[in-house]
Each structure stands twice: as structure tokens, then as C-alpha cells.
Amino acid sequence: MKTLNLDLGAKSYPIYIGRGLLMQADYLRKHISGKQVMIVSNTTVAPLYLQKVLGLLDGFAVQNVILPDGEEFKTLNTVEQIFTALLEAKFDRTCTLIALGGGVVGDMAGFAAASYQRGVNFIQIPTTLLAQVDSSVGGKTGVNHPLGKNMIGAFYQPKCVLIDVDSLDTLDARQYSAGMAEVIKYGLLGNSDLLAYLQKNMPDLMARDKEMIVKIVHQSCVDKAKIVAQDELESGKRALLNFGHTFGHALENTLGYGEYLHGEAVAVGMLMAAKLSAAEGFIDDEQVSQVEDLLQKSNLPTTINSKIGQQDFMNAMSVDKKAINGEIRLILLKKLGQAFISSKYKVQNLELIIKDFL
Amino acid sequence: MKTLNLDLGAKSYPIYIGRGLLMQADYLRKHISGKQVMIVSNTTVAPLYLQKVLGLLDGFAVQNVILPDGEEFKTLNTVEQIFTALLEAKFDRTCTLIALGGGVVGDMAGFAAASYQRGVNFIQIPTTLLAQVDSSVGGKTGVNHPLGKNMIGAFYQPKCVLIDVDSLDTLDARQYSAGMAEVIKYGLLGNSDLLAYLQKNMPDLMARDKEMIVKIVHQSCVDKAKIVAQDELESGKRALLNFGHTFGHALENTLGYGEYLHGEAVAVGMLMAAKLSAAEGFIDDEQVSQVEDLLQKSNLPTTINSKIGQQDFMNAMSVDKKAINGEIRLILLKKLGQAFISSKYKVQNLELIIKDFL
Numbered sequence: 001m002k003t004l005n006l007d008l009g010a011k012s013y014p015i016y017i018g019r020g021l022l023m024q025a026d027y028l029r030k031h032i033s034g035k036q037v038m039i040v041s042n043t044t045v046a047p048l049y050l051q052k053v054l055g056l057l058d059g060f061a062v063q064n065v066i067l068p069d070g071e072e073f074k075t076l077n078t079v080e081q082i083f084t085a086l087l088e089a090k091f092d093r094t095c096t097l098i099a100l101g102g103g104v105v106g107d108m109a110g111f112a113a114a115s116y117q118r119g120v121n122f123i124q125i126p127t128t129l130l131a132q133v134d135s136s137v138g139g140k141t142g143v144n145h146p147l148g149k150n151m152i153g154a155f156y157q158p159k160c161v162l163i164d165v166d167s168l169d170t171l172d173a174r175q176y177s178a179g180m181a182e183v184i185k186y187g188l189l190g191n192s193d194l195l196a197y198l199q200k201n202m203p204d205l206m207a208r209d210k211e212m213i214v215k216i217v218h219q220s221c222v223d224k225a226k227i228v229a230q231d232e233l234e235s236g237k238r239a240l241l242n243f244g245h246t247f248g249h250a251l252e253n254t255l256g257y258g259e260y261l262h263g264e265a266v267a268v269g270m271l272m273a274a275k276l277s278a279a280e281g282f283i284d285d286e287q288v289s290q291v292e293d294l295l296q297k298s299n300l301p302t303t304i305n306s307k308i309g310q311q312d313f314m315n316a317m318s319v320d321k322k323a324i325n326g327e328i329r330l331i332l333l334k335k336l337g338q339a340f341i342s343s344k345y346k347v348q349n350l351e352l353i354i355k356d357f358l
Numbered sequence: 359m360k361t362l363n364l365d366l367g368a369k370s371y372p373i374y375i376g377r378g379l380l381m382q383a384d385y386l387r388k389h390i391s392g393k394q395v396m397i398v399s400n401t402t403v404a405p406l407y408l409q410k411v412l413g414l415l416d417g418f419a420v421q422n423v424i425l426p427d428g429e430e431f432k433t434l435n436t437v438e439q440i441f442t443a444l445l446e447a448k449f450d451r452t453c454t455l456i457a458l459g460g461g462v463v464g465d466m467a468g469f470a471a472a473s474y475q476r477g478v479n480f481i482q483i484p485t486t487l488l489a490q491v492d493s494s495v496g497g498k499t500g501v502n503h504p505l506g507k508n509m510i511g512a513f514y515q516p517k518c519v520l521i522d523v524d525s526l527d528t529l530d531a532r533q534y535s536a537g538m539a540e541v542i543k544y545g546l547l548g549n550s551d552l553l554a555y556l557q558k559n560m561p562d563l564m565a566r567d568k569e570m571i572v573k574i575v576h577q578s579c580v581d582k583a584k585i586v587a588q589d590e591l592e593s594g595k596r597a598l599l600n601f602g603h604t605f606g607h608a609l610e611n612t613l614g615y616g617e618y619l620h621g622e623a624v625a626v627g628m629l630m631a632a633k634l635s636a637a638e639g640f641i642d643d644e645q646v647s648q649v650e651d652l653l654q655k656s657n658l659p660t661t662i663n664s665k666i667g668q669q670d671f672m673n674a675m676s677v678d679k680k681a682i683n684g685e686i687r688l689i690l691l692k693k694l695g696q697a698f699i700s701s702k703y704k705v706q707n708l709e710l711i712i713k714d715f716l
Contacts, residue, residue, distance in 0.1 A: 115511060
């Protein structure tokens with residue numbers, strides 16, 4: 001078991017990473033301060049792990065709310081279901097919300113915890129690779145709006161993150177690959193050692209070698225924790241973590257949810273960002289091919305097969321949260337393993353690459 | 359013009375109080391950092407003051423969203439209208455939301471500012487007495503849920519609060535009295551000088567003597583700012599500001615919105631709390647009469663004329679945010695001008711007083 005600390009002063013918290021953590025009550029229990037616990041999960045994850053987590057919570061007043069599964073349900077309306085469950089149970093501001101599931105569950109449970117009675121305790125138990133390496137760490141919570149992804153939310157930090165990689169046993173192959181996209185992201189944006197490790201070991205990782213998984217999950221969390229600790233509210237450096245995401249969000253927004261998983265959209269987005277980085281002269285075509293190759297070895301998409309209008313795609317990019325006064329800021333690669341924020345690229349290059357993909 | 363500073367470290371902000379402030383652009387403009395401004399108002403206030411505020415914002419990209427007027431519209435659905443307006447205008451995270459209106463507008467615009475893109479700039483221009491002396495100061499934002507008042511929200515501080523008491527010229531008498539209830543609250547809970555001033559001058563205050571109004575608005579904000587600075591997130595002392603509110607919220611929740619204005623419900627609630635304080639032996643009947651007399655001089659209700667079941671009322675009290683593990687904590691008076699938080703009162707006394715009012 002590995003423990004790492006996300007250093008945010010009074011809001012610091014531990015991230016526990018290992019195998020069999022859902023069999024050990026202590027890590028979870030010591031971060032619950034009140035008596036009332038609401039487990040937020042979904043229809044896919046609850047049948048698999050709810051009983052296990054309940055087994056760790058003997059002596060607490062535990063309730064649960066089971067949400068429908070899918071990004072299309074990540075809305076204010078679904079969060080309202082959590083509020084209703086909390087109020088029906090008469091839970092007060094000493095209660096603790098536990099997110100048990102993937103990124104969608106974590107984002108909504110976190111926003112509910114941030115907003116219920118203006119803020120209650122919150123714990124993350126991510127069960128998908130994507131949530132374990134990315135969304136459960138760093139305190140971004142929120143929901144989608146019909147006009148934009150993750151447009152409504154809060155920065156709200158959990159009391160701890162409990163990552164049991166054994167929960168990946170039940171994750172389907174497509175979801176697993178989608179999570180791997182975010183691991184690749186850490187390699188590309190700032191960690192060339194991790195990138196080299198992924199390039200060398202992707203076949204074994206795809207075969208779900210557990211020791212290797214612990215290693216890459218831990219390294220991803222270390223990288224993310226380091227950046228978040230420097231810039232919790234994303235006024236600067238944290239935007240690097242959105243490498244591939246402005247393109248990816250535009251893809252998700254224009255196609256609607258369901259066509260691509262978030263990680264899949266990010267995979268395509270990272271390749272688009274790599275190609276723009278090449279067009280801008282920062283990396284060469286061989287390096288773009290390396291990115292493409294790694295994504296393909298992870299069974300991730302590298303093309304857009306659906307019809308999207310170019311103007312629709314550009315519009316969707318311009319409402320991204322990184323946009324400032326209508327100008328689309330993008331994360332580009334200076335080299336493989338080093339990203340930077342730019343609004344100085346040639347718009348013509350951006351348009352050519354979008355056209356090429358659509 | 360009086361300026362006072364709410365001291366919250368990096369989140370500190372000024373509160374400007376005076377006459378004719380909506381004619382002076384400087385106070386407002388220096389607290390807007392970006393170019394995009396969204397004014398949030400309602401159908402009652404916008405026709406009166408929107409043009410005035412627009413006149414102060416030359417050179418900014420200004421949009422507005424006009425909400426329906428009334429506590430019954432203080433819901434997540436209405437806040438979603440603000441998000442839609444922001445997204446349709448393609449406003450980014452450098453934008454500023456201005457709340458122009460009473461407490462309901464301020465609570466919703468503040469929660470929208472806290473949640474849009476995980477937090478954007480926010481300015482309060484309260485136009486009702488209640489908002490000027492209470493809800494616009496201190497960063498409490500949020501909406502109601504069918505099962506409880508103000509159950510969903512955030513602590514989110516504005517960049518400044520701009521209080522033009524001339525905007526009270528257009529406030530109807532009932533709303534004005536409802537605001538006076540909160541002023542009386544400051545007197546009762548911790549400021550016996552203010553209390554004496556109100557007892558002496560209520561007829562002139564009811565006649566809306568402007569210099570006197572500036573004085574009591576300023577004193578109310580000073581008192582509130584002092585308490586909020588000590589306890590922003592209401593882990594202790596700030597709960598004193600809820601004097602009369604647990605009873606008042608229960609009244610609003612059981613009767614539905616519209617029967618009593620918030621300040622009216624608080625007035626009845628303060629009298630209930632005063633009577634419980636007497637039953638517990640802290641104050642005497644003559645002092646209870648003083649409270650009743652002051653409320654009546656302010657044209658505030660001191661009785662409950664609608665039918666409410668006693669159990670319904672108790673249930674509504676137990677979901678109040680001050681409840682901990684099902685125990686109803688109340689703010690009682692040690693003497694007139696000094697309140698304290700208690701869960702040690704006799705439940706029998708509480709029940710008798712509720713029975714007496716219903």
C-alpha cells in the first residue's frame with residue numbers, strides 16, 4: 001500500500017493506493033468525523049461494491065443513494081436527487097458523503113457535498129481507472145450544462161481518497177482504456193519517465209498486471225498532486241492537466257454523451273493537440289506518430305468517425321473554461337513530456353487540424 | 359458615505375453604505391476585474407434600477423438576466439437560468455456577476471457565481487432593507503429545497519457590497535418592516551445600544567428618516583461583519599446570527615412561501631425564542647413584552663394565524679442547519695442584547711411555547 005499526501009495547507013489529505021483496501025476498515029473510518037454517512041454510487045458499481053463498503057461502516061448511520069450510470073446523467077437534476085436523499089434522511093452538516101464509483105459519481109457527490117448545507121465532509125472511493133488517476137484527486141467537482149461540460153461546480157477537497165486497484169477487476173475493457181488515456185496524459189504533459197514506461201509496458205498494462213497498475217496509478221496521483229498543490233484553483237499551471245481536454249470537451253459537447261467516453265474524447269484531443277504542436281514546429285511528425293501509436297496500443301480512438309460541422313466544433317471549443325475573452329487557450333507540447341499553455345498558435349493551423357479530423 | 363471592511367484575510371472586502379451611491383460609478387467599477395458583466399435582477403427591481411446600474415458600466419460587455427420575484431422561485435431551477443444566460447453569452451471565468459435586488463436575488467446570484475465554472479467574481483447591490491442589513495453581507499449564498507430552506511448553497515464572498523439606501527424609497531411597507539426585523543435581531547442578540555436606539559426611534563425609522571436609516575444599516579453591517587470575521591463558515595459564534603431563524607424557517611417551511619415574508623417569520627421566531635428564554639428563566643415577562651412591543655411598532659407580526667400541526671412544526675425545526683444529530687440547537691437570550699447557543703433547554707418548554715403559538 002502506498003500513501004501520498006496532497007499538500008493544501010489546512011485542506012491537505014491523504015491518497016491511499018493499493019490492493020484489497022476495500023477489505024480494511026481503518027483507512028476509511030478514521031476520516032469520518034460524524035455519525036451519518038451517505039454513500040453515493042450508481043446502478044453499475046453499487047451491486048459490485050456497496051456491500052463491501054457497508055461492511056467497513058459498522059456503527060455509523062449509513063444510507064445510500066444509487067444514481068443512473070452515465071455521463072448524460074451528470075446534471076443538476078441528478079445532484080438534486082442526492083440533496084433529497086440527504087434531507088429525507090434528515091442528515092445534518094456533520095454528515096459525510098462517500099463517492100463510490102467513477103468520475104461521474106465522484107463529480108456529482110463532490111458537488112453535492114460542497115453544496116449541501118453549504119459544505120459537508122466528503123470522501124472519494126474511485127472504482128474506475130479514470131477516477132483513480134484523475135478525477136478523484138484535486139477537488140474538482142461539478143456537473144454538465146446542456147451548453148457546456150463541467151460548467152457548474154466547485155473546488156471542494158475530500159478528506160481522503162481510497163484507491164483499491166482490485167476494483168478494476170470488474171471494469172470493462174473500454175472504460176479501462178479510457179482511464180489509460182489520462183495516464184498517458186501525465187506522461188505527455190510532464191513526465192517522460194512515465195511516458196517511456198508506458199511505451200515499453202502497455203501490452204502488460206492492457207493485460208492488467210496489478211503491480212504495474214499500482215505503479216502507474218501512484219505515479220499519476222503523484223504528478224497530479226504536485227500540480228494541484230501549486231495551483232489549487234487553476235489560475236495558472238493546473239491548466240496543463242487539461243492537455244487534450246479542450247478538443248475532447250468540444251467533441252463530447254458536439255456529439256452528445258455516449259458516442260465517446262470522456263477518456264476516449266481526450267485521447268483524440270491529445271492527438272489533435274500533438275498535431276497542432278507539430279504544425280507549430282515544437283515536435284516532429286515522428287513524435288506525433290509515437291503519440292498515435294501509444295494511444296492505439298491502449299485501444300483508444302485516434303480519429304473522429306462522426307459528422308461534425310467545423311464551426312460547431314470551434315464554437316464548442318470557445319466555451320471551454322480555459323477560454324478568456326473568447327480567445328481559445330490550448331495546451332501544446334514543447335516536446336514529448338513537456339506541455340505549456342498557449343494562445344499564440346496560428347488559428348489557421350488549428351482550423352486545418354480540425355478540418356483534417358472532421 | 360460610510361465604508362467598512364469585512365476582514366477575511368485574502369477574501370476581505372469593503373461595504374459601502376450611503377445615499378446616491380447608484381449615481382457614482384467609481385465604487386462599482388474598481389471591483390470589476392474582467393470585461394464581462396452579468397447583472398442578475400428580478401421583475402420588480404429591474405424596471406426601477408437596472409438602467410441606473412447600466413449607466414455606471416460604460417465600456418463593459420454587460421448582459422442581464424431577470425428572474426421572477428419571490429422566495430418561491432429561490433430554487434436550483436431558477437439558478438440554472440442564470441447559468442444558461444452566462445453560457446449563451448459565452449461568458450468565461452473572468453466574468454463578474456452583479457446581484458441587483460433583495461435577498462433572494464443575492465442568494466441565487468451568489469450561488470451562481472460560486473458555481474459557474476467553479477467560481478467567478480461577484481458583487482452585491484442590495485436594494486431591500488433586509489438584504490442591506492443582512493443577506494448581502496457575509497457570503498452565505500444558496501437556494502431552497504422542497505424539504506428545507508437554504509439547504510443548498512455555498513459560502514462565497516463578494517468583491518464588494520454597494521448599499522444605496524435611496525433604493526429603499528421604492529420598497530413597499532411590508533418589505534421594509536421585514537428588513538427591520540433583522541435590524542432588531544442585531545439589537546437583541548448582541549447590541550443593547552442599538553436596541554435602545556430602535557426602541558426610542560422606531561416611529562421615525564418607520565417614517566424612513568434617511569440619516570437614521572444610514573445609521574442603523576451601518577451598525578447592523580458592523581455587527582454582522584464582526585461576527586462573520588470571527589467565524590466565516592459558521593462553526594461556532596456565527597450561529598448567533600440565526601436568532602429567531604430556526605422557528606422562522608419552520609414557519610416558512612410548514613406554511614410554504616408567500617404567507618410570511620422571511621423577515622416576518624423571523625419576527626415571530628424571535629418572539630418565540632424570547633418566550634422560551636423566559637420559560638428557561640433567563641429573561642422576565644416584562645422583557646418579553648419589550649420585544650413584542652418593538653416588533654409591533656415595526657408593523658411586524660407577533661402571532662401565527664394559520665393552522666399548523668405541532669408535530670409538523672417540530673419536524674421542520676429538526677431539519678434546520680443548526681440541528682446536530684437530530685438535536686435542535688436554538689439561539690436563546692441570556693438578556694436583551696446578549697444571545698447564546700443552547701441545546702440544554704427543556705423540550706417541554708419548547709413544546710409548550712409552540713403549542714401556545716399554533
